[in-house]
Amino acid sequence: MNTFSNIKELLRALNDGRDLLTEMFKKRKSADYKYEYALDLIEHNENRIQYLIDRSVIRQNGNNLEIDDLYLQFFEQVLEANEEINTSYINENLEKVKQNIDYYFNEHNEQRKYEYLRVIKNTLRKIGVITLRNVVDLKRNIDNTFKSEPTFKNKKAKLINLDNKRKDITKLIEQTESLISEDDITFFKTAIDEELNRIIVQLKLQLQKCTHNLIEIERQVINFLNQIQQQSGVVEKLRQIKYLKDQFRLEAETDIKQVISINNSVIFEPNPSYPLKLSLEYLQTSEEAFASIKKIAQRQKSGIKLSQPVADKISDEYLETQIEEEIQINLEEVKNGFVAGSYNLFDFVMNYKFGKKVTFDERVTIYCQMVSQYETVFEITEQYSKKEEIEFAMIYPK
The missing domain is CATH 1.10.10 (Arc Repressor Mutant, subunit A)
Known part of the structure; x- marks a missing residue:
């Protein structure tokens, strides 16, 4: 090949x-x-x-x-178009995480320990995505099975199998939550890594979302199975009635005449019709009503000419142009002023005279924006200062 x-x-x-x-x-x-x-x-x-x-x-x-x-x-x-629920893949990734955690603790070389940590982070990220996809596929398969499967026995068997898949996913979610719980394993306390912490938080949110959807899926499966049970019972009774009717034994062996005679179900009554009177406002404002009135007038050959009401003149007040002015802060201008001086950036921004009133929090935001946009023209030192419970780096012009 x-x-x-x-x-x-x-x-x-x-x-x-x-x-x-x-x-x-x-x-x-x-x-x-x-x-x-x-x-x-x-x-x-x-x-x-x-x-x-x-x-x-x-x-x-x-x-x-x-x-x-x-x-x-x-x-x-x-393309997220798969219909197969693969819970074994989640289990394989869980085992892979456990194995690499053992490798991480057994390894003394920092570079190789980082490689094991990288594998663990990638695997945890995949577990969240795969679990979400499986839950979505499970819900779609349950809906398609209930709506599309024509055979009652196969429909019931498929729904039961899909419900077993739901139970497997629920168990795997519980195992994953137990694995990443800081109370159950020391790895997530010793392997201090900011990205790993973010992945764990994201994974917990994904698993929580999956759990809520699985609860709704369980309720849906129970409802579908009850409907199938009821429908299959009705179909079985209808088959028995048809068999007796085909054998000309229905009236002799059943009390169908007595049952029908005392049945006052609405389905056996004629459909009532109720006159519907349209409001005068609707007839005057609706385009569809006006078109219907014209059709009726043509049939009746009436000489009355119908005309649509003319709207009032639009007030000149609504046509007046209104201008709203807003003062924008020019970060480039602030940067040029800072580079020309010798103050540190934080104090410069705090004392800078803007064209409008700027609060302390907004000045802190401007300080952060300037650091991110003009980092190449600033000299960021390792010295830090603090003002109003905010710690900031001492930054000067180059």
Whole structure:
């Protein structure tokens, strides 16, 4: 089997076959995508199809073509169009985190310890994304199964299996929360890393969101199963009634006449009609009502001419132009003034005379904006000062 030698070759092949792959991906649920259809899309260039077949991007089965499972899974995951719930992948990543934590504690070289820490951070980030996708896919599959599956037994079996997937995801979420809990493991206390802390906070928020959605999914599954149970019971009774009717035994072996005679359900009554009177205001202001009135007038051949009411003249007050002025702070001008002096940046901003009233908090914001935008023209020292519980670096012009 031929393989791609580098990323460029892979991307070039996917780009050359983008029209074919796009069409095949749309019809991936169909098992009979003909070879002739592919020829029409690539202008009857069989070499391009053979090139993709040789490198296992697509597979040929007789006269039919299909995307290889590896690339199909990649497209579905990236486009979030996959329908398969893969809880084992979450479990594998959990085990990977645990293993790298052990490696981290056993390693004494700082560089290699950092490599293990980097793997742990990447894996934790993947766990959050994969869990969210699985919950979304689970909800979509449950809805599709209840609405699309025609067989009651298969519908019930599929919903039960999907509910088991929900329970598996819930257990994995509990294991993940236990793993990242600072009370249960010392790694997250000893491995002090700002990015790791952010990833853990984000992961906890993702898991909390998944938990809330799983509670709603559980309620939905229970509701669907109850509906299936009720529908299957009704269908079974109807089958029995039809069987007895076909055998001409319905009236003799059942009390259907007595049941129908005492049944006063609304479904057996004629639909009532109620006159609807439209308001005069609606008839005067609605375009649709005016069009209907004109149609009725044409049928009646009435000589009365209907005209729409004319709106009052717009007041000149609404047409007057109003100008609102707002003073903007020019950071470039403030920077030029600071560079020309010898004060430190914080005191300079605090004492600078702006064209409008600026509060202390707004001046602190201006100080931070100038540091971020004009860092190259400032000399940022390691000295620090403090004012009104705000600690700031001493910055001077270069």
